[in-house]
Amino acid sequence: MADIKGQVRNYISENFVMGSNAAKFADGDSFLDLHIIDSTGFLELITFLEEKFDIQIEDDEMVPENLDSLNNIDAYIGRKLAAA
Amino acid sequence: MKLNRSVLDIDCTAEVERICNRMVDIVARDQRRRGVIIALSGGVDSSVCGALATKAFGPKKVFGLMLPERDSKSTSKDLGVRVAEQLGIEFTVENIGPTLDAIGCYRWRDEAMRRVFPAYDEHWKSKIAIAGGAMGRINFFKLIAQSPDGQVHEARLPIHEYLQIVAATNFKQRIRKTVEYFHADRLNYAVIGTPNRLEYDQGFFVKNGDGAADLKPIAHLYKTQVYALARHLNLPEEVCNAMPTTDTYSLQQGQDEFYFSLPYDKMDIALWAHNHQVSVDELAAYLDVDAARASYIYSDIESKRRATTYLHARPALIERVAEIR
Numbered sequence: 001m002a003d004i005k006g007q008v009r010n011y012i013s014e015n016f017v018m019g020s021n022a023a024k025f026a027d028g029d030s031f032l033d034l035h036i037i038d039s040t041g042f043l044e045l046i047t048f049l050e051e052k053f054d055i056q057i058e059d060d061e062m063v064p065e066n067l068d069s070l071n072n073i074d075a076y077i078g079r080k081l082a083a084a
Numbered sequence: 085m086k087l088n089r090s091v092l093d094i095d096c097t098a099e100v101e102r103i104c105n106r107m108v109d110i111v112a113r114d115q116r117r118r119g120v121i122i123a124l125s126g127g128v129d130s131s132v133c134g135a136l137a138t139k140a141f142g143p144k145k146v147f148g149l150m151l152p153e154r155d156s157k158s159t160s161k162d163l164g165v166r167v168a169e170q171l172g173i174e175f176t177v178e179n180i181g182p183t184l185d186a187i188g189c190y191r192w193r194d195e196a197m198r199r200v201f202p203a204y205d206e207h208w209k210s211k212i213a214i215a216g217g218a219m220g221r222i223n224f225f226k227l228i229a230q231s232p233d234g235q236v237h238e239a240r241l242p243i244h245e246y247l248q249i250v251a252a253t254n255f256k257q258r259i260r261k262t263v264e265y266f267h268a269d270r271l272n273y274a275v276i277g278t279p280n281r282l283e284y285d286q287g288f289f290v291k292n293g294d295g296a297a298d299l300k301p302i303a304h305l306y307k308t309q310v311y312a313l314a315r316h317l318n319l320p321e322e323v324c325n326a327m328p329t330t331d332t333y334s335l336q337q338g339q340d341e342f343y344f345s346l347p348y349d350k351m352d353i354a355l356w357a358h359n360h361q362v363s364v365d366e367l368a369a370y371l372d373v374d375a376a377r378a379s380y381i382y383s384d385i386e387s388k389r390r391a392t393t394y395l396h397a398r399p400a401l402i403e404r405v406a407e408i409r
Binding site for chain 2: 032035038039040042043044046047059060062063064067
């Protein structure tokens with residue numbers, strides 16, 4: 001699946017930032033630190049990732065190291081797709 | 085000083101006097117109401133608030149409400165009545181179940197539950213439970229349901245089902261508050277809100293539901309301190325020993341299971357320690373957990389504060405209206 005980061009960035013921009021003056025975020029920025037996504041937002045993001053990339057995110061994979069930046073998501077989804 | 089339970093010790097006599105004096109000032113002078121409404125759930129928080137209000141205003145200026153519904157334990161109402169009778173206040177019992185039924189509370193909730201467990205019907209019992217945060221993961225909720233044959237089913241709640249179940253059950257707190265304000269308007273009274281410090285700090289309340297009130301007299305007190313006041317105020321043994329529950333779902337559900345990452349007595353200490361800059365290592369030693377777990381608990385406290393800032397917020401304005409304070 002090409003351009004994981006681009007698809008996730010678009011989703012976050014459209015659904016969480018919504019064109020507001022909120023922080024622009026770099027690929028390595030923490031969504032939590034920048035207050036872009038809260039705990040409910042992560043549940044929305046997880047549903048998006050599962051549907052978009054046709055994967056099942058296990059409970060023990062729901063950690064910031066996998067989900068709390070575009071770089072982390074890119075690496076995590078890449079591993080999931082490679083293992084599929 | 086080594087972290088220990090005594091950090092939560094309070095002088096109950098002095099604290100009761102301080103709270104009661106403030107309650108009178110706030111209600112009579114600032115809010116210009118003639119008394120207070122207290123909804124009594126049979127739990128320790130509302131019972132202590134009722135007792136404080138009775139001390140502050142006298143029993144003739146306190147009106148009690150018991151507002152059970154289909155999923156309330158029958159003992160909740162009975163204990164609420166016992167507390168009201170002990171305090172000598174006027175009270176009424178109003179079953180809000182038919183109102184909740186008419187507004188769709190149970191229908192919306194059950195429809196979302198059936199999307200997770202298709203066989204779910206009114207004969208099942210259910211609850212939701214929090215998971216993740218205290219383990220350093222992202223918080224999520226599980227649906228736990230028991231079918232009539234006693235089998236327990238458990239599944240992670242997808243976002244849409246989670247939001248719909250919470251939205252539907254929030255009707256309970258909001259309808260209760262509507263009834264409380266009916267009586268407050270009828271009597272020209274103020275409404276007492278009953279959160280303790282854990283609930284207030286961590287956002288464990290429903291916006292415009294149990295979060296709505298004119299006065300929250302124990303929001304600065306840790307739960308351990310509320311129990312101490314309950315004993316000091318000679319409330320019934322069952323109240324003084326009651327474990328905190330939500331009394332919102334049909335399966336028995338502790339508050340720690342639903343929302344907090346620890347039982348209340350440990351959560352109290354963790355929150356106090358966080359508020360007083362106690363090190364992760366010292367909290368870990370007190371809780372007998374490793375430093376990583378203690379660190380997750382601190383992170384979870386901060387995460388819940390961030391996530392629930394919106395619940396505390398007044399409606400936002402585009403610009404301040406200078407004439408209105």
